[in-house]
Amino acid sequence: MGSIATQAMGEFIGTLVLIVLGDGVCAAVNLNKSKAQGSDWVVIALGWGLAVTMGAYVGGMMGPAHLNPAVTIGFAVVGLTKWAAVVPFIIAQMLGAIVGAIIVWLAYLPHWKATEDQDAILGTFATEPAIRSLGANFITELIGTAVLVLGLASFGHGSMADGLNPLVAGSLIVSIGLSLGGPTGYAINPARDLGPRLAHAMLPIANKGGNDWGYSWVPVAGPLVGGIIGALVFAVLPL
Template identity: 65%
Template sequence: MNSIPVQALGELIGTFVLVLLGDGVVAGVSLAKTKANGAGWIAITLGWGLAVTLGVYTSSFMGPAHLNPAVTLAFAVIGKTPWSAVLPFILAQMIGAFLGAVVVWVQYYPHWAATKDQAAILGTFATGPAIRSPFANFMSELIGTFILIFALLGLTRGQLTAGLNPLIVGVIITAIGLSLGGTTGYAINPARDLGPRIAHAVLPIANKGDSDWSYAWVPVVGPLVGGVLGALAFIVLP
């Protein structure tokens, strides 16, 4: 098994790929004058599923490829990840997510100036509620992440062909997005939201508004709580 620093590097690389491709599809759909403009929610959820799949494939040879602080914390709570790895993994995930968002900004550089909708620009980086209701939004993130962790742990009991797991993980992400993601944009991953939100705050993005920090706790706390609950629910199964 690789050392914790090597595994953390894998978390950074995998989360970078995840956010680059995930935020990239949102940018393609949401920003003005892209060829994917207006492709819709199905394109976004499918793109995110594939982004997670490729993030896992590009990093799983280095470590567990959690790519998500909610996964890392939940797995630590039930003893599947050593507590000594939790902080290094989460820091690496946050850095990877931030860097992925920076490259999305570079990739779509002329399209920010062509886009006047500040909410659409922020939505390229971070999630936001369709209807702002803190309790309901928190519960949406909690439920989505509960299902994510419960399903991921279910994979550990299956007899899957070697190398197939990342594809199934992508299917899980797509399913959650299609079925549950319409309320908040389904962060279900604190790093995926907070890292790019910080990038939105610090980058000189044309036409951007504020980074909606009053909402930022929801896609961080909701997934962390939902992930732990999902793991605890799974381990009581026979």
């Protein structure tokens, strides 16, 4: 792989693609007069899985394509990523997530004005729990991210044909979404939630409401803790 700067550029571009396609499917399902409005959770889970696959293909040309601070930190804790790369990667991931969310806003520009549901608008950018219970929501995000990082670390340990890894990673995202996404909308990625939430706060989005900062720590802290736990579980496996 190239320098840390080159790899960080891969994290930026890959995360941007991830959010364009991931938040894009949320916009398609949530916003009024979208041709996909009202499509079910399966569409969102598949959309996010494909978003991760494409983001990983694009970002993977330049680096490891973590696209997720929880993955970066978890991998660093167990020696799968250099600590010197952690801060540049996370900055790049956050910036990519913000820019990706701005692109989604532009792609659906007329639909914000046509949508009066403020929760639907915020839910296009950031996650919201089905039942608001911050402790339980934290645990859900922790578990989902632990499964994610354990899976990704396991994929890297095994032997795969060239180009297959992003497809398998995308299928893992679909699986987590279908199985564990119901309670919180499965952020499992601090950049995926916080970056677009910041974009929602900054952009002149028609009909938008608040940013729900009171919940915003959950999809950041839960994934960070879960990512470390998933990595540590991988590290103690008798491989």
